[in-house]
Amino acid sequence: MPAIVVEDLVKSYARGMGGLAGRVTALAGVSLTFEPGETVGIIGPNGAGKTTLLGCLLGFLRPDSGKLSIEGRAVDDLRVRAATGYLPERLVLDRWMSGMAFMHYHHALARLPESTRQRDCQALLDRVGLDREAAGRRVGRYSRGMLQRLALAQALIGNPRFLYLDEPISGVDPAGIVTFRDILSGLSASGATVIINSHQLAEVERVCHRVVFVKQGKVEAMETTRAGASHARVLRVRLSTEQAVQAPERLTAIATEAGASYRGWSAPDARFAVADDAGATRLLAALLAAGVAVIEASPEEGRLERLFTGSAPGTHASTPPPGGAS
Amino acid sequence: MFPLGGAVLMSTLSPLAGIASPIALILAAGAIGQDVSSGTLQLLLVRPVSRPSVVVHRWLAATLAATVITTMTLILGSVALVIRGAHPDALDLIRMVLESLCSAAGSAAVMVMLSTLVGGLGDVALFFATLILSQMLEVLGTFKNWGWLVRACAEIHGALSPQLSWEWMLHGTPPSWFALVSWASTVSLAIAVGIARLNRRELSYAAG
Numbered sequence: 222m223p224a225i226v227v228e229d230l231v232k233s234y235a236r237g238m239g240g241l242a243g244r245v246t247a248l249a250g251v252s253l254t255f256e257p258g259e260t261v262g263i264i265g266p267n268g269a270g271k272t273t274l275l276g277c278l279l280g281f282l283r284p285d286s287g288k289l290s291i292e293g294r295a296v297d298d299l300r301v302r303a304a305t306g307y308l309p310e311r312l313v314l315d316r317w318m319s320g321m322a323f324m325h326y327h328h329a330l331a332r333l334p335e336s337t338r339q340r341d342c343q344a345l346l347d348r349v350g351l352d353r354e355a356a357g358r359r360v361g362r363y364s365r366g367m368l369q370r371l372a373l374a375q376a377l378i379g380n381p382r383f384l385y386l387d388e389p390i391s392g393v394d395p396a397g398i399v400t401f402r403d404i405l406s407g408l409s410a411s412g413a414t415v416i417i418n419s420h421q422l423a424e425v426e427r428v429c430h431r432v433v434f435v436k437q438g439k440v441e442a443m444e445t446t447r448a449g450a451s452h453a454r455v456l457r458v459r460l461s462t463e464q465a466v467q468a469p470e471r472l473t474a475i476a477t478e479a480g481a482s483y484r485g486w487s488a489p490d491a492r493f494a495v496a497d498d499a500g501a502t503r504l505l506a507a508l509l510a511a512g513v514a515v516i517e518a519s520p521e522e523g524r525l526e527r528l529f530t531g532s533a534p535g536t537h538a539s540t541p542p543p544g545g546a547s
Numbered sequence: 548m549f550p551l552g553g554a555v556l557m558s559t560l561s562p563l564a565g566i567a568s569p570i571a572l573i574l575a576a577g578a579i580g581q582d583v584s585s586g587t588l589q590l591l592l593v594r595p596v597s598r599p600s601v602v603v604h605r606w607l608a609a610t611l612a613a614t615v616i617t618t619m620t621l622i623l624g625s626v627a628l629v630i631r632g633a634h635p636d637a638l639d640l641i642r643m644v645l646e647s648l649c650s651a652a653g654s655a656a657v658m659v660m661l662s663t664l665v666g667g668l669g670d671v672a673l674f675f676a677t678l679i680l681s682q683m684l685e686v687l688g689t690f691k692n693w694g695w696l697v698r699a700c701a702e703i704h705g706a707l708s709p710q711l712s713w714e715w716m717l718h719g720t721p722p723s724w725f726a727l728v729s730w731a732s733t734v735s736l737a738i739a740v741g742i743a744r745l746n747r748r749e750l751s752y753a754a755g
Binding site for chain 1: 585586587589590591592593594595596597749750751
């Protein structure tokens with residue numbers, strides 16, 4: 222059973238005073254499902270509707286039509302909220318509190334037992350890499366990176382099953398990014414559904430199982446990523462110097478025989494489209510069997526960037542990945 | 548401090564009688580609107596906290612804080628009067644505390660309600676705009692001899708700052724049930740409107 226179901230979600234906003242200038246559609250029939258243990262990235266250009274989608278999922282905005290349910294319950298059901306964590310993009314934390322006091326406050330709001338409050342909060346602050354000195358410091362004196370870590374720690378209060386992260390690594394140093402990846406990996410293993418709204422595509426591609434590309438209020442494309450299951454991809458194969466300029470006909474023939482397709486030469490690599498991990502193995506085996514000296518092979522990076530330019534192949538929502546969204 | 552000084556100089560606690568209402572107004576100003584604008588409320592509402600409880604708790608907090616401040620001021624004033632040789636009446640002191648509590652509850656309820664209607668500190672502007680407009684209309688009503696307008700403006704004033712007299716305690720007379728119901732209904736209505744408005748309000752996720 223999917224953890225989160227979004228069905229034909231439509232949301233529009235009034236434009237101008239009292240809607241006199243008409244309405245602008247932010248979401249035009251979005252349908253998605255999110256599985257337990259899945260980490261999904263929502264990407265898209267500014268004004269695409271990502272923020273509105275998250276706003277609806279968090280219960281801040283009311284859809285015009287469509288259905289939203291989390292474990293079969295309404296998004297604003299208090300039982301859902303008790304299992305929800307949220308890291309906002311704009312960190313408006315109570316600046317006069319100490320980091321620890323802020324954590325205590327949210328621990329209390331989450332209705333967690335007072336007896337475990339200090340221990341839970343300390344453990345979470347340790348987990349995000351905020352030491353005891355920082356925990357005792359006023360939030361107003363935190364750096365941007367420290368604020369981000371504190372916000373992540375509060376989002377993790379109560380071991381949420383649904384976690385919404387808006388630009389989670391903005392302003393975070395490399396060590397913090399590694400910590401963030403470890404935390405996400407642990408959450409995924411524990412069965413939490415994580416939804417990330419971010420423009421940092423490389424990181425999204427790295428940590429998410431699936432990426433949803435939203436454009437003009439619609440799900441334009443979906444991609445499984447390296448962190449996800451076996452999936453269709455473009456493979457870059459570097460050949461030996463002597464064979465660097467291969468006859469395209471020969472490479473096309475080998476690829477076709479292996480169930481792949483040759484996409485052309487992109488110095489210094491040949492590019493092949495494969496259906497999945499097994500297809501990549503078959504292609505490499507075929508190349509080696511044909512006497513082609515393969516130096517290295519790797520999945521092509523930057524596929525998400527190409528979603529923005531509209532040149533990513535085979536990524537349309539009409540062909541959802543196995544076990545993916547509808 | 549100014550009303551406290553006045554009470555000491557005049558050897559009476561009367562100047563302190565009306566401080567609860569403005570204190571409650573100040574404490575409740577922006578109670579909801581500022582949190583919506585800053586984005587703090589969004590972070591709060593992700594927790595298992597219902598919107599009605601946010602309204603009620605903000606109202607209770609402003610009421611209690613204003614009452615405590617007023618009561619402390621009254622006690623300080625009483626001590627100062629005793630030092631100056633005057634002896635304030637204990638029953639009168641209790642009456643003033645109870646009236647302060649009712650004034651604080653009424654004013655805080657109205658301000659919290661206004662705070663659910665507009666963002667930031669727009670509730671303060673809304674409060675004073677309504678107050679000034681109703682006073683202008685009252686003057687117009689008096690000038691034109693329109694009794695209905697004067698009466699309507701008086702009701703608006705009463706609704707903006709609901710108060711309940713406990714004078715009957717001093718005279719041994721029964722309380723005015725009409726006044727009690729009127730005060731309670733105004734406060735309840737303000738809280739109910741605040742809850743209904745916040746329940747319907749969409750919280751801008753990105754901009755706060």
